[in-house]
Amino acid sequence: MNIILLGPAGSGKSTIAESFSKYLEDEGYSAGVVNLDSASPPRYSPISDVREFVRAEEVMEKEGLGINGALLRSMELAAEHLDDLIPKDGWDFVIYDTPGQLELFMYTSFGRELVSRLESFTVGVFLADSTRVTSPSTYSAMIAQSAIVTLMLEIPSITAFNKSDRARVKEFEHYARELEGEGVLGEFFEKLLKFVEATSVIYRPVLVSAKTGEGFDELFSAVNEVFCACGDLS
Numbered sequence: 001m002n003i004i005l006l007g008p009a010g011s012g013k014s015t016i017a018e019s020f021s022k023y024l025e026d027e028g029y030s031a032g033v034v035n036l037d038s039a040s041p042p043r044y045s046p047i048s049d050v051r052e053f054v055r056a057e058e059v060m061e062k063e064g065l066g067i068n069g070a071l072l073r074s075m076e077l078a079a080e081h082l083d084d085l086i087p088k089d090g091w092d093f094v095i096y097d098t099p100g101q102l103e104l105f106m107y108t109s110f111g112r113e114l115v116s117r118l119e120s121f122t123v124g125v126f127l128a129d130s131t132r133v134t135s136p137s138t139y140s141a142m143i144a145q146s147a148i149v150t151l152m153l154e155i156p157s158i159t160a161f162n163k164s165d166r167a168r169v170k171e172f173e174h175y176a177r178e179l180e181g182e183g184v185l186g187e188f189f190e191k192l193l194k195f196v197e198a199t200s201v202i203y204r205p206v207l208v209s210a211k212t213g214e215g216f217d218e219l220f221s222a223v224n225e226v227f228c229a230c231g232d233l234s
Helices: 013-026 056-063 067-085 102-106 109-117 136-153 170-179 184-199 216-230
Strands: 002-006 031-035 093-097 122-129 157-162
Touching: 002 013, 002 102, 013 031, 013 093, 013 157, 013 216, 056 067, 067 102, 067 109, 102 109, 102 136, 109 136, 122 136, 122 216, 136 157, 157 216
Parallel strands: 002 093, 002 122, 031 093, 122 157
Antiparallel strands: none
């Protein structure tokens, strides 16, 4: 099974990739992480690393580009090595750690092309920073971004709120109740949930902590629920 971690910069994708892969190994599965961020050396030992082929800092220097241009150019160059980046061994789980900037994977051909080449079942996990969810509007915005993952990549997705050990997660239920009320935001959220329900099996948010491992059981259950509803490993 392939798990594609997506989310805005600072949401903790690399930390989750490392800690959740260890969790899976502790559960008795073979699990590895693929680093797709050309701008940052991974904190873990990847089974495949885009920086073996493309490094954003070298692209900046060689082609005289700014950081944003170099990142986009790096994705173009990385697309030439997709076959090398996708592991050939029979892993139970492969976690793809995407670039810090969400748009580099979501809105370039690289992300869609990678997903199209993955042979086993694939699920997206949209990772949000719990500490940045401070109002009903930011809560609904995170759910909306997860829905976009499904729309753009054509894979089922799960919303996971990271750093739950630092956030006031009890307020999330309060935000959800507020969004069920009247008004423009409430109407938007109602329609958003209908879209998410129509395109993904799981729409309830999962609260996790890469630091403590809290919520990993629930995340694993959600991944398996999507798998059981959408396909099999063959």
